[in-house]
Amino acid sequence: MTFVLVVTTMAIFVTMAFALVRALKGPTIYDRILAVNVFGTKTVLAVALITYVTGHADLIDVALVYALINFIAIVAVLKLVKHRDLAAEAGEGDDRA
């Protein structure tokens, strides 16, 4: 059983490595943010798998919180890249339709 879990964890690590390759190569800044986003969601899955490999049930809370923080971080980084300011007012593109 543990063998299957470890293999799956390794597969997730490989996916994270691919995401890092994309983050390093770019070429646009959005490619890099996309790669960091994928890296974050795969971290959630990796932590969930490690919970089962090690048997420490408390670790699952880390995954739960990480899933929420990752999303907020990505949106915040996007806003920072766009406006150079986290408290900027709504500008072009922030349509309210």
Add this chain to the structure above:
Amino acid sequence: MLDVLINILSWIFLLAGGAFGVIGGLGMVRFPDFYTRLHAAGVTDTLCALLIVLGLVLQSGFSLLTIKLLLILLFLLFTAPTATHALARAAMVDGLEPGDQQDPPDMVERDRETKPQGEPSSNT
């Protein structure tokens, strides 16, 4: 007997989830431009997460751990499209066309404008 069946089903789910993850990552490296890479990232965000969480749920049966896993899946499935859409929309508003291989010009210009006079960046 039933235990063995559930175990095997869970192995299949876990391994298939891992395989879809690797394929999505491979797609992110191989596809030619930003918008097509979004689709590859979508593979790792949806089916990979779905299969792995379902595989783990089959492992633990009904417990608090299962509820938390399903909550994680719910959060991932709700936030993934929002984050993807925010990325795609930001790239489009910034003038990145499908097929472009570098940052849109106005962003590069904006950097040039702000840097010389610029106040020292606080986020180092």
Add this chain to the structure above:
Amino acid sequence: MNRLAFSLTLLLAALWLAVSGVYKPVILALGVASVALVVWLSVRMRVIGVEHNPVLFSWRLPAYWFWLIKRIFWANIQVTRRVFRPDSIKPAVIKVPVPQKTSVGKVTYGNSCTLTPGTVTLRLTREELTAHVLDDESARDLTDGSMAEKICWLEGNTEPKR
């Protein structure tokens, strides 16, 4: 309004009990306090009920999710095939009409489209959805209108709120 605040309280309490797992008096008191704080803040921010829609509590929702997961599965297989032959992709930007009556329905359409690999919503207005598609087959998923139809079915015969 009060009814909605009450159901929010119940929902938050259930969530807290589900993720806590420690049922000692002190911890439970902290839980009660945090639920009370969140409900009070939500009432103060006037966010309760703004997006309220009876559709959310219908038996059609689980049926729709099941349908969507099947859809996502086949779309994944399709994109997986493209990953191994990256030359065969034909990316395009297409526009499709948005027939849903309620704003929740429209947003559900946009999100379901993004969640399905092969199609990403670039822009959603009241009448039109602009999407980036990976190839012709992904485009057909949107242009044949099956997903729009399914979400109209999900909306049922609820009256448009706005």
